[in-house]
Amino acid sequence: MRLGYFVASYGGIFVVLGLAMPMPTRFQVAAGGNDPVPESAPRCFALAYAQTPSEDFPAHVRLEWPIVYKWNLPVPDSNWYRIVAEPSRVETGWWHVAGPDSVDFVAWHHGPLFRIPVRGGQGHGVFRGAPSFVAAMVEPAIPVGVIPEACDESINAVPGV
Numbered sequence: 001m002r003l004g005y006f007v008a009s010y011g012g013i014f015v016v017l018g019l020a021m022p023m024p025t026r027f028q029v030a031a032g033g034n035d036p037v038p039e040s041a042p043r044c045f046a047l048a049y050a051q052t053p054s055e056d057f058p059a060h061v062r063l064e065w066p067i068v069y070k071w072n073l074p075v076p077d078s079n080w081y082r083i084v085a086e087p088s089r090v091e092t093g094w095w096h097v098a099g100p101d102s103v104d105f106v107a108w109h110h111g112p113l114f115r116i117p118v119r120g121g122q123g124h125g126v127f128r129g130a131p132s133f134v135a136a137m138v139e140p141a142i143p144v145g146v147i148p149e150a151c152d153e154s155i156n157a158v159p160g161v
Helices: 002-020 133-138 153-157
Strands: 043-049 060-071 078-086 093-099 102-106 113-117 121-126 142-149
Touching: 043 113, 060 093, 060 102, 078 102, 113 142
Parallel strands: none
Antiparallel strands: 043 060, 043 142, 060 078, 078 093, 093 102, 102 113, 113 121, 121 142
16 A cells, blocks of 8 residues: 555656656767868858748858857767857857768757758757657657858848858
């Protein structure tokens, strides 16, 4: 009888915590990615979304090479670089090499984390944190089409650039 109360009590606590505790969401980092060569030319991409975009979902991004900061997540001592996104809530975001053929970027500090292929194709994004374990399990990925484009002056119109 006491075992039943014990299991019921702690099982109930586990269920409540599973529904109430926020969960971080991230991508797995693929091995083999190299940091860009310093002073390389920026790379630009046009992005298209299956769902209605908002300011959280930039239409154009420019990946630049100055190291903004070093961070220990998701890879120890990884370099994060400057990104200019259009439209964006802030002037810059961050990106890093995620593998031999893809990059991860965040257009602004509360925006979703996107993984895009550098040669174009289909990428995806996730919101960086879920309100609960259940939401993290059922939250759909954000599909994004990626088209490499020439870096022209149009993206330089972003304020602060």
